Amino acid sequence: MIAAQEKARNSGVSILSRVLDVADGPLTPDAARAFVTLKFPKSDERRMNRLATKARTGTLTETERFEAEEYNVVSHLVAYLQAKAQQTLKKDRRKSKST
Numbered sequence: 001m002i003a004a005q006e007k008a009r010n011s012g013v014s015i016l017s018r019v020l021d022v023a024d025g026p027l028t029p030d031a032a033r034a035f036v037t038l039k040f041p042k043s044d045e046r047r048m049n050r051l052a053t054k055a056r057t058g059t060l061t062e063t064e065r066f067e068a069e070e071y072n073v074v075s076h077l078v079a080y081l082q083a084k085a086q087q088t089l090k091k092d093r094r095k096s097k098s099t
Contacts, residue, residue, distance in 0.1 A: 013076045020084060029092045032085035038078050044071070 020027075027035070040048070051068040054060045060068060 011076075012073045013080050016077055016080060026091075027085060027088040029089060032088035032092070035081045035085035036089070038082065040075075040078075047071075048075075 048068075048071050051060065051064055051071065054064060055068060
């Protein structure tokens with residue numbers, strides 16, 4: 001159990017979270033808008049879908065398993081950045097309405 005907690009604490013998403021938390025101030029609205037628009041190119045989406053299909057059938061090679069894990073890490077990082085960006089934009093909208 002401790003190993004799993006340590007692994008989660010040192011995941012890319014957790015590390016990025018700590019980096020953003022100590023960065024100089026919150027995301028700017030412009031930066032937030034840029035993060036919200038991040039998305040995988042169609043070619044990467046197709047590759048992720050092929051890897052997911054192979055994973056479900058248990059036919060991933062070692063190299064494909066590594067690739068799938070990397071896509072998973074990046075997709076979690078993008079999702080985290082987008083969630084932070086949405087929070088920033090929501091605060092910015094509330095701030096704009098109150099002024």
